[in-house]
Amino acid sequence: MLKFAPSILTADLARLKEVVQEAEAAGVDWIHLDVMDGVFVPNLTFGPILVEAVRRVTSLPLDVHLMIVNPERYLEDFARAGADHITVHFEATYHPHRAVQRVKELGKKAGLAINPGTPLEAFEPLLPELDLALLMSVNPGFGGQKYIPTATGRLQRLRAMRDQLNPACLLVVDGGVNRDTVREVYQAGADVAVAGSALFNGRPVAENLKALKEVLYALGGG
Numbered sequence: 001m002l003k004f005a006p007s008i009l010t011a012d013l014a015r016l017k018e019v020v021q022e023a024e025a026a027g028v029d030w031i032h033l034d035v036m037d038g039v040f041v042p043n044l045t046f047g048p049i050l051v052e053a054v055r056r057v058t059s060l061p062l063d064v065h066l067m068i069v070n071p072e073r074y075l076e077d078f079a080r081a082g083a084d085h086i087t088v089h090f091e092a093t094y095h096p097h098r099a100v101q102r103v104k105e106l107g108k109k110a111g112l113a114i115n116p117g118t119p120l121e122a123f124e125p126l127l128p129e130l131d132l133a134l135l136m137s138v139n140p141g142f143g144g145q146k147y148i149p150t151a152t153g154r155l156q157r158l159r160a161m162r163d164q165l166n167p168a169c170l171l172v173v174d175g176g177v178n179r180d181t182v183r184e185v186y187q188a189g190a191d192v193a194v195a196g197s198a199l200f201n202g203r204p205v206a207e208n209l210k211a212l213k214e215v216l217y218a219l220g221g222g
């Protein structure tokens with residue numbers, strides 16, 4: 001069963017509580033929060049204050065994706081704000097291993113993410129300690145981008161690496177997942193799909209989620 005983690009990046013943030021609760025009622029698995037600093041990625045979003053606000057309106061796991069340089073500086077703040085999972089980017093820190101260890105010391109699930117241009121081997125030394133391995137299937141920074149087709153082969157190879165080194169680590173794909181690409185990412189071995197514009201787009205989340213799941217049911221694998 002592929003899990004779905006809607007990214008609030010494309011939601012109507014003036015209705016934050018309603019949209020998060022709508023997603024929860026629709027049956028999504030996690031809420032994904034994209035934290036951007038305008039340095040690591042060319043966009044700015046929000047920090048721990050918003051994570052804390054979301055924490056107060058849902059009991060779903062909060063999956064915080066830090067697209068910020070030197071994420072070590074803020075791990076405690078996001079943990080205190082109520083994040084359940086904290087994912088840092090391999091490219092954004094000199095010390096990805098130290099950052100992952102710190103997330104675990106804080107009692108949270110630790111994730112490592114890589115960009116589309118980063119070799120998959122970046123995961124290898126850290127995989128045995130990861131709870132989540134997040135593969136970007138768009139260049140990070142914006143919702144609503146097109147899925148990069150080379151992500152599929154990378155997912156397949158990462159799945160094999162994961163199965164060998166740490167089967168308990170969840171494989172997360174992020175970017176451009178929609179009705180046209182969800183089959184591909186599921187068949188390539190993803191455990192969790194982050195989806196922004198396919199789930200938060202002005203139409204009811206339940207309808208959007210159903211449409212994605214129908215593609216998977218048709219395979220007999222949803």
Ligand SMILES: O=C(CO)[C@H](O)[C@H](O)COP(=O)(O)O
Pocket residue numbers: 007009010032034065138139140141142143144145174175176177194195196197198
């Ligand atoms: O990390 C992200 C962008 O950096 C977003 O989570 C991702 O792009 C989801 O949005 P969409 O499903 O619309 O592509």
